[in-house]
Amino acid sequence: MTADLFEGVTDIGPSCEMMAEGAILLRGFAKPVEDALLAALREIVAQAPFRRMFTPGGHQMSVAMTNCGNLGWVTDRSGYRYDGIDPESGKAWPAMPAPFRELAQRAAEEGGFHGYSPDACLINRYEPGAKMSLHQDKDEKDFAAPIVSVSLGLPAVFMFGGAKRSDKPKRYRMEHGDVVVWGGPSRLFFHGVAPLADGEHAVLGRRRINLTFRRAR
Numbered sequence: 001m002t003a004d005l006f007e008g009v010t011d012i013g014p015s016c017e018m019m020a021e022g023a024i025l026l027r028g029f030a031k032p033v034e035d036a037l038l039a040a041l042r043e044i045v046a047q048a049p050f051r052r053m054f055t056p057g058g059h060q061m062s063v064a065m066t067n068c069g070n071l072g073w074v075t076d077r078s079g080y081r082y083d084g085i086d087p088e089s090g091k092a093w094p095a096m097p098a099p100f101r102e103l104a105q106r107a108a109e110e111g112g113f114h115g116y117s118p119d120a121c122l123i124n125r126y127e128p129g130a131k132m133s134l135h136q137d138k139d140e141k142d143f144a145a146p147i148v149s150v151s152l153g154l155p156a157v158f159m160f161g162g163a164k165r166s167d168k169p170k171r172y173r174m175e176h177g178d179v180v181v182w183g184g185p186s187r188l189f190f191h192g193v194a195p196l197a198d199g200e201h202a203v204l205g206r207r208r209i210n211l212t213f214r215r216a217r
């Protein structure tokens with residue numbers, strides 16, 4: 001039985017690891033376009049600076065955030081939502097730059113999600129100690145489109161669980177350039193980021209940047 005030979009094999013390509021059904025980890029996938037991503041990021045941040053938002057419960061998040069694209073994810077005392085306007089500036093969010101969109105589309109394609117057209121990109125900045133508790137991405141209108149998540153800068157431990165909060169998450173070390181795509185059967189899986197360990201990244205210094213692409217509407 002040749003099938004036995006492949007039992008338990010999760011490495012489905014030279015740089016593609018299967019995390020769950022519908023979820024893949026593409027090691028170093030963003031590396032070839034890092035300069036274009038970082039140049040575009042600088043322009044976004046000049047228009048829409050990082051800020052630490054408040055949860056509906058009144059807690060200030062340790063992760064600083066901004067957005068680009070037609071819609072941005074925001075949280076304040078009134079709840080979580082997608083909004084076309086940056087509440088800090090009263091202006092539209094910066095447009096999604098072509099290198100961002102193209103990377104997200106190519107990554108989605110690798111995961112078997114064709115014609116991905118993200119309208120929102122949440123940009124997270126982690127400094128040492130910052131973390132994101134286990135949560136589901138469920139503020140989007142429909143869940144047919146996957147989430148594409150790009151890691152840049154300091155390494156972090158990404159936790160990827162299951163459909164229930166109580167499902168024990170697996171831990172993955174995300175390095176500069178790594179990309180995760182999750183959709184289909186794992187679209188609503190719980191995930192989070194462990195407190196960022198201190199360090200110095202050659203390009204980004206003492207921080208990790210994460211780009212999270214979504215189809216919000």
Ligand code: SIN
Nearest residue numbers: 124149158193210212
């Ligand atoms: C998120 O779930 O929005 C962030 C995930 C990450 O920073 O890797």
Ligand code: FE2
Nearest residue numbers: 135136137191
């Ligand atoms: Fe998330």
